[in-house]
Amino acid sequence: MKQRVGVIGLGIMGTSVTQVLERNPLVDLKAFCTLKEDRLADAQKKFSVSNGYLDFNEMLEKEDLDIVYIATPDWWHRDPVIACLDKGLHVHVEKPMTTDIGEATEIVEKVKRSGLKLQVSYNHRWLSAYNATWNMIREGQIGKPLMGYARKNNPIFVPTEMLSWSGKSSPAWFLSAHDIDLMCWWFDQSPIEVHGYGVKKVLVERGIDTYDMIQGLVKFDGGAIATFESSWIYPNTHPSMPDSFMEVIGEKGHFHLDRKTEAIEMSTEEKFAWPRSLLNYKVFDKWVGAFPSCVNSFVDSVIEDREPFVTALDGWRATAVLDALHQSVDNGGIVKVQQAPSWPR
């Protein structure tokens, strides 16, 4: 019954997922893998996981696993995902599924052929306010959704200090990915075309070749439209991370979801802040919030042999929108969103 789990990538997310899985009674956390020896040694001291590797292929070769959680940088998800699927393992991969639509299609096709389960970690679906919004839209409380707006903006330390690989990603891949997944899920419509603009200045001047901010307007097949905004250059004095706001306007009503303050305001002699506690927080002895709920839910989906709450196709769809958005931002014009590979119902 217990699922034998391995983790690939022990950065911020890989460490958080290890903390959660270690406390899940349905999980036998067997092994983890990361690139740097000192990080691996630290993790082995901190967690009760004896088998550590610097090469994920060696881990997959030597360990008998059921599930692998992949928490490598945005642009390096495809190789470990494909290797795990080839070994017959269920995969929980961090968002975005990949930053390349060809790779995403390859993954979806493999999931489809193998019958294995794959969930992309769009954990915001487990935030109770976002989940309640989904339910109330489905109940028809605001009528058909017609327009959406989503903003997710980070202070500049995220691309300059927190992520060593930000130059190979963008604020939209890193931030809007969540909002695009939520909006597609709430609207229950397929995105068909995108027009976007981006600004490159501040980060380029600091030697990081990526966009400071991106705005994209997406049109859906049911007639709805939605704007997605992301920025990586707020000053570090900004009291929250991220500044996150979402809106849906329907035929008969609206929703506003403001996650900027996360319900706590504090000031000290050094700073003013809105500390985070909703996504991942240790309450006494257990991690609670949307992130642990999402992680543990995937383990449940394997045990119960049911579809994960975020499917491979959901992950593919967010990557397809982001792929079209970046084509539009890079080259100009309106770009059609690829349509999903067929999926047996």
Ligand SMILES: NC(=O)c1ccc[n+]([C@@H]2O[C@H](COP(=O)([O-])OP(=O)(O)OC[C@H]3O[C@@H](n4cnc5c(N)ncnc54)[C@H](O)[C@@H]3O)[C@@H](O)[C@H]2O)c1
């Ligand atoms: N779901 C969420 O809410 C959420 C939040 C933040 C980040 N993320 C996503 O999680 C992923 C990881 O982000 P992070 O902030 O933890 O990054 P990070 O840079 O802190 O960690 C990445 C880790 O991957 C390891 N790695 C890289 N290549 C590897 C390889 N070949 N084999 C083994 N390990 C390798 C690195 O050594 C590093 O430890 C990204 O895709 C990011 O977008 C998701």
